[in-house]
Amino acid sequence: DAGVIQSPRHEVTEMGQEVTLRCKPISGHNSLFWYRQTMMRGLELLIYFNNNVPIDDSGMPEDRFSAKMPNASFSTLKIQPSEPRDSAVYFCASSFGGGGNTIYFGEGSWLTVV
Amino acid sequence: KQEVTQIPAALSVPEGENLVLNCSFTDSAIYNLQWFRQDPGKGLTSLLLIQSSQREQTSGRLNASLDKSSGRSTLYIAASQPGDSATYLCAVSPNQAGTALIFGKGTTLSVSS
Secondary structure: OOOOEEEOOEEEEOOOOOEEEEEEOOOOOOEEEEEEEEOOOEEEEEEEEEOOEEEEOOOOOOOOEEEEEEEOOEEEEEEOOOOHHHOEEEEEEEEOOOOOOOOEEOOOEEEEEO | OOOEEEEOOEEEEEOOOOEEEEEEEOOOOOOEEEEEEEOOOOOEEEEEEEEOOOOEEEEOOEEEEEEOOOOEEEEEEOOOOHHHOEEEEEEEEOOOOOOOOEEOOOEEEEEEO
């Protein structure tokens, strides 16, 4: 299997622009997670989907962030408008059966907002 | 609210040393605990998963232990090698199998040759 695939790997954008991050989970996995990693705060869960349904979005910082999972093989995380404090590495991860099972991470999307 | 702490934040050792990384958590009602490795510029790779009913898990030179009642886990690395240099994170799964992991901030290990 190709693993969890994220795109883009790197993005530099100007403040105020819309950013869309994409994720393809491992085939057969029914749980998908979006995490954000910064030096100061470490890894933070943004949102968790199970069977394409958002189960926990309490980590989504504010209304500027939105996430969708239209089908089992694709998810997006959108930031609109972007701000410099959104600069971070955004990870997508997937598993079968939730966070209680082995979870597989993508390589991350490195976002810089200037 | 569950909190996961890893001390030290960074550790440097010479090649060949046996070492222990520590992880503590505030709520002992966990489903399981996982140890991950993260190389610079990469995602996380799961190393070991210990169920709450287990005391330890082993994989090669790695051994992870879990003391749920005291809220502690350790990752033991035997005969360290320069290739072990990475950041090691622990994460706990809350008491429901379907909810997501809570991570510590990690220990960055440097093994010198």
